[in-house]
Amino acid sequence: MNDRFNLYKFASPATFYPLAGKLIPWFATASVVFGLIGLYIGMLVAPTDFQQGEGYRIIFIHVPASWMSMFIYIVMAFWAAIGLAFNTRLSGMMAQALAPTGALMAFLSLWTGALWGKPMWGTWWVWDARLTSELILLFLYIGYMALVASIDDPRRADKAGGLLLLVGVVNVPIIYFSVKWWNTLHQGSSVNLSKSSMAEVMLWSMLLMALCFWMYSIAVAFARVRTIMLERERHTDWVKAELNGEQA
Amino acid sequence: MTIYWNSLGDFLAMGGYGLYVWGSFGLTALIMAIEPIAVARHRKTTISRLKRQLRAESRTTE
Numbered sequence: 001m002n003d004r005f006n007l008y009k010f011a012s013p014a015t016f017y018p019l020a021g022k023l024i025p026w027f028a029t030a031s032v033v034f035g036l037i038g039l040y041i042g043m044l045v046a047p048t049d050f051q052q053g054e055g056y057r058i059i060f061i062h063v064p065a066s067w068m069s070m071f072i073y074i075v076m077a078f079w080a081a082i083g084l085a086f087n088t089r090l091s092g093m094m095a096q097a098l099a100p101t102g103a104l105m106a107f108l109s110l111w112t113g114a115l116w117g118k119p120m121w122g123t124w125w126v127w128d129a130r131l132t133s134e135l136i137l138l139f140l141y142i143g144y145m146a147l148v149a150s151i152d153d154p155r156r157a158d159k160a161g162g163l164l165l166l167v168g169v170v171n172v173p174i175i176y177f178s179v180k181w182w183n184t185l186h187q188g189s190s191v192n193l194s195k196s197s198m199a200e201v202m203l204w205s206m207l208l209m210a211l212c213f214w215m216y217s218i219a220v221a222f223a224r225v226r227t228i229m230l231e232r233e234r235h236t237d238w239v240k241a242e243l244n245g246e247q248a
Numbered sequence: 249m250t251i252y253w254n255s256l257g258d259f260l261a262m263g264g265y266g267l268y269v270w271g272s273f274g275l276t277a278l279i280m281a282i283e284p285i286a287v288a289r290h291r292k293t294t295i296s297r298l299k300r301q302l303r304a305e306s307r308t309t310e
Binding site for chain 2: 119
């Protein structure tokens with residue numbers, strides 16, 4: 001009973017706005033701390049890779065960026081489903097706040113992948129299943145942002161964007177399993193629940209960097225959603241009270 | 249937890265992969281520095297615009 005009540009309470013922008021504001025510094029600090037320890041271990045302590053030399057160190061940002069690009073999309077699709085099913089105001093704002101960060105993560109995944117592929121495979125780019133599906137993910141992010149921006153009525157924009165997100169979500173398992181389903185140039189996954197192909201220091205560094213990227217994404221998305229809330233709810237009393245308190 | 253590198257030069261050279269490794273880390277760091285600044289700046293301009301609109305509204309209703 002109590003839990004239900006709280007969930008509904010935090011689904012309202014007026015309660016989520018101050019909560020997000022309080023949480024941002026914590027997520028930002030966690031991101032910096034995880035990032036510094038992860039970089040220290042990955043760039044200074046971890047030994048070289050016997051196959052790929054020092055070039056393998058790109059993994060410490062390539063894998064976290066790729067994970068986040070997929071994870072953020074799934075979270076956006078989750079909010080889209082909630083929004084379409086229950087017509088909640090917060091869900092569309094959440095999806096919109098996450099999109100630019102997700103797009104940047106997809107771009108960084110492709111960028112670091114190209115810089116890794118060149119010395120290891122001899123090419124910046126190949127049209128293989130893993131790379132192509134990740135590029136499609138970037139286009140889905142850009143398409144979602146363009147679609148939402150092109151519709152003036154925010155509730156209609158949320159609905160149209162939400163549909164695109166839900167249709168596009170099939171691409172995520174395709175990216176994830178592409179290295180298994182097709183014969184690709186891209187190597188298989190380095191991390192596995194049962195056994196991992198990486199040395200322990202390297203694995204720790206990568207997980208810390210993944211936490212860094214995760215905390216970063218939450219902090220940036222919370223900061224962005226707060227601005228979207230002010231904009232969209234500008235006719236409500238709570239935003240008017242909030243604006244009177246803000247100096248800008 | 250001993251440091252793997254013998255010198256700063258070794259570290260920067262990355263065993264010949266310097267361009268690729270630092271090209272990856274450099275752009276990532278740049279983007280992760282610029283994005284929060286852009287978000288904060290957008291927030292500032294949005295707040296001042298909304299405050300202006302709010303003042304204009306209250307003037308017309310008075």
